[in-house]
Every structure is written in structure tokens, then in C-alpha cells.
Amino acid sequence: MQILQYLINGISIGAVYAIIALGYTMVYGIAKMLNFAHGDVIMVGAYISFCVTNYLGLPAALSVAAAVVVCTLLGIAIEGLAYKPLRGTPSLAVLITAIGVSYFLQNAAQLIWSSSPKNFTSVVAMEPISLADGQLVITGEVLLTVCVSALVMVGLTLFTGKTRTGKAMRAVSEDRAAAQLMGINVNRTISTTFAIGSALAAVAGVLLCSTVPTLMPTTGSMPGIRAFTAAVFGGIGSIPGAMLGGILLGIIETFSKAYLSTQFSDAIVFSVLIIILLVKPAGLLGKQIQEKV
Numbered sequence: 001m002q003i004l005q006y007l008i009n010g011i012s013i014g015a016v017y018a019i020i021a022l023g024y025t026m027v028y029g030i031a032k033m034l035n036f037a038h039g040d041v042i043m044v045g046a047y048i049s050f051c052v053t054n055y056l057g058l059p060a061a062l063s064v065a066a067a068v069v070v071c072t073l074l075g076i077a078i079e080g081l082a083y084k085p086l087r088g089t090p091s092l093a094v095l096i097t098a099i100g101v102s103y104f105l106q107n108a109a110q111l112i113w114s115s116s117p118k119n120f121t122s123v124v125a126m127e128p129i130s131l132a133d134g135q136l137v138i139t140g141e142v143l144l145t146v147c148v149s150a151l152v153m154v155g156l157t158l159f160t161g162k163t164r165t166g167k168a169m170r171a172v173s174e175d176r177a178a179a180q181l182m183g184i185n186v187n188r189t190i191s192t193t194f195a196i197g198s199a200l201a202a203v204a205g206v207l208l209c210s211t212v213p214t215l216m217p218t219t220g221s222m223p224g225i226r227a228f229t230a231a232v233f234g235g236i237g238s239i240p241g242a243m244l245g246g247i248l249l250g251i252i253e254t255f256s257k258a259y260l261s262t263q264f265s266d267a268i269v270f271s272v273l274i275i276i277l278l279v280k281p282a283g284l285l286g287k288q289i290q291e292k293v
Contacts, residue, residue, distance in 0.1 A: 001135040006258050007251065012142040012211060014250020015149035019204040020227030021234070021242035022152060023197035029237035030169050030193040033091070036098040037078060038201055039224020040105035045071045045202030046209045046219060047113055050120055060123035067202040075198025076191050083194075084187065102221075109217040117216050120209035145207050152200060153243045160239070169193060173237075226253070226269070233273050235286025244284055 020042060027035045045067040052063035082101050086094050126140025160166035171179040172189045180186050201220075208223055209215050226249060234245025249269060256268040276284065 001132055005136055006254050008136075008138060008142060010251035010254030011247055012139075012145050012250070013254065014230075014247040015145045016204055016208050016211065016246075017223065017227045017230045017249055018149045018243045018246025019152055019200055019207070020223060021231040021246045022156060022239060023200040023204070024228050024231040025236050025239060025242040026156070026193055026197045026200075028231070030173050031083075031190050032173075033083065033094050034098065034228070035078075035083075035194075035197070036095070036224075036228075037101040037105060038197065039220035039222075039227070040102050040109075041071050041074060041078075041198050041201040042205035042208065042220030042224060043109060043215075043217060044074060044105060045205035046120065046215050047109060047118075048202070049123070049206045050118055050209075050215055053121055053123075060121075060125075064123060064203070064206050067206055068199045071198040071202035071205075072195045075194040075201070078198075079191055079194040084190075106217045106221075113217070115217060117214050120213040120215045122210040122213060123206055124210055141207070141211050145211065148203065148207065149243065149246070152203070153239060156196075156239050165189070165192060229269065229273055232283055233276060235283030238283070238285045241283055241285035248284075 020038070023038055024035070027033065027038070048067040048070045049060075049063040052058050052066045053060060058066075078101055082097050083094060086097060122141060124140040124144050126143070128140065129138040129143075130136070131138070160169055168179070168184045168189050169192070171182070171184055172186055176186055179189075204223075204227075205220060209219065227246065230245035230249040231242050232245070233249060234241030234243070236242075252272055253265055253269050256265040260268060280286075
């Protein structure tokens with residue numbers, strides 16, 4: 001029964017990684033860049049939700065909505081001010097800029113909210129479900145996180161496959177120049193992608209802090225790195241791959257902490273990633289693309 005409890009915990013944290021990884025994979029799949037500031041947008045979303053519930057006294061649902069709105073606008077602003085001027089430049093310049101934006105957001109959060117930890121109140125009011133005479137406990141946070149993660153994956157898959165904007169995103173992903181010649185507004189498409197990714201980051205930040213109720217300016221850093229690992233693990237650019245990679249990463253991390261070592265759990269996770277990439281370089285569900293020269 002204890003193994004089942006570990007499995008449930010792993011799926012729960014993996015579902016959070018999956019939501020974050022979906023943001024990474026959307027931006028990389030469309031804009032072909034790694035937004036390492038994504039983890040800090042998670043932190044901003046969690047702080048906005050915290051402020052709305054604790055300082056304004058508004059319901060949890062409104063705090064989540066406020067976090068989504070603020071992070072969506074923040075994502076559009078980051079893309080427009082930091083990344084848009086660098087299109088066409090070497091990828092190293094974009095990568096360094098992303099790291100700079102990450103440090104800027106962390107230090108801004110520290111100036112606004114200080115570096116002291118905040119106790120985050122869970123947005124889930126559901127009572128835990130106790131099974132097998134209390135040996136197996138499923139919290140409301142676990143159920144909500146898994147359901148939201150599944151809904152987000154299905155929603156993004158339908159959005160990119162069925163809607164006009166989603167098809168424009170796929171066209172930009174395939175060939176940006178050709179898409180522009182066909183009348184697609186590339187700038188607006190990329191901004192929309194960042195908006196969606198940042199909205200997902202806000203949701204992930206609220207769910208993450210509801211599960212682990214400690215909020216700091218560095219809250220999103222390590223989950224962001226693990227979620228990026230999950231995106232690569234599953235096949236970056238693949239929506240189902242991000243979901244699969246996040247769930248598997250959460251399970252591996254939980255079991256390695258429970259049965260091997262809490263200190264070396266990250267090393268174990270990255271070792272598994274290296275092995276997977278040696279066997280399948282594109283990730284579990286990624287597709288190997290051969291470029292013609």
C-alpha cells in the first residue's frame with residue numbers, strides 16, 4: 001500500500017511538472033527558443049495568487065484568475081521587450097537574455113515581497129479521500145492537479161490541431177518565412193504562444209504551492225529546471241511527450257527519494273534522462289528531423 005501512496009505522490013508532482021513542461025514545449029515548438037525565465041513566471045503567478053487571497057481577502061478562484069491574467073500579460077511583455085528584438089540573432093544571445101530575465105524577475109520579487117518564505121494557503125477546499133483504513137490518502141490537491149494537467153494537454157492538442165490560431169502556430173513552427181509569405185502574422189502568433197505558456201505557468205505555480213505550501217522568490221527555479229528536463233525527456237515540441245515526461249519524472253523522483261536517497265534524487269533523475277537520450281535522442285515521443293543541406 002505504501003508503494004501505491006508513493007505512486008500517487010509521484011503522479012501528483014509529475015502532473016505539475018507536466019503543466020510547466022507544456023509551457024516550455026509550446027514556446028520551443030513554435031518560437032524555437034528555450035525560455036529559461038518560465039520558472040520565474042511560475043513564481044510570479046504564485047505570489048499574485050497569494051496577494052489576492054491574503055491581502056485582498058478574495059476567493060481562491062479569483063486569485064487563480066488574477067494570476068493567469070497577470071502572468072499572461074507578463075509573458076507578452078517579456079517576449080516583446082526581451083526576445084522579439086533578438087529574432088534572427090544567434091541562439092546564444094537569446095539564451096543569455098532568458099537567463100537575464102530570470103534573474104531580473106527573481107530580484108524584483110525579492111524587492112517587492114522580500115526573501116522570507118510565505119505560507120501559501122491551498123486553493124483546494126476538498127477533504128482528503130482515505131482508503132484502506134487510512135493507509136492510502138488521496139488529497140484534493142492531487143485530484144485537482146491530475147485533472148487540470150489532463151485537461152490542459154487535451155485542450156492544447158485540440159487547440160493546435162483544430163483552431164485557426166493553432167494551425168498558424170504549427171505553420172510558424174515548420175517554416176517561419178513561408179508562413180509569413182502565406183499571410184500569417186508571425187509576431188502575433190509567437191506572442192500568443194508566450195501568452196498561453198505564461199498562463200499555464202500561473203496555473204502551475206498555484207498548484208505547486210498548494211501542494212508544497214512554501215513561497216519564495218526562488219520557488220519556480222528548481223521545478224522549472226525539472227520541468228524542462230521532463231519536456232526533453234518526453235520529446236520537446238511534443239504536447240503528449242511533455243505530459244508523459246512530467247509524469248514519469250515525478251514518479252522517478254518520488255521513488256528515488258523514498259527508496260534510494262533524498263540527496264541524490266536529482267542525480268538519479270538526470271542520469272535516467274541521459275540514458276534515455278542516448279537510446280532515443282529526440283525523447284520518448286519526439287520525432288527525429290533530418291535537415292536537408
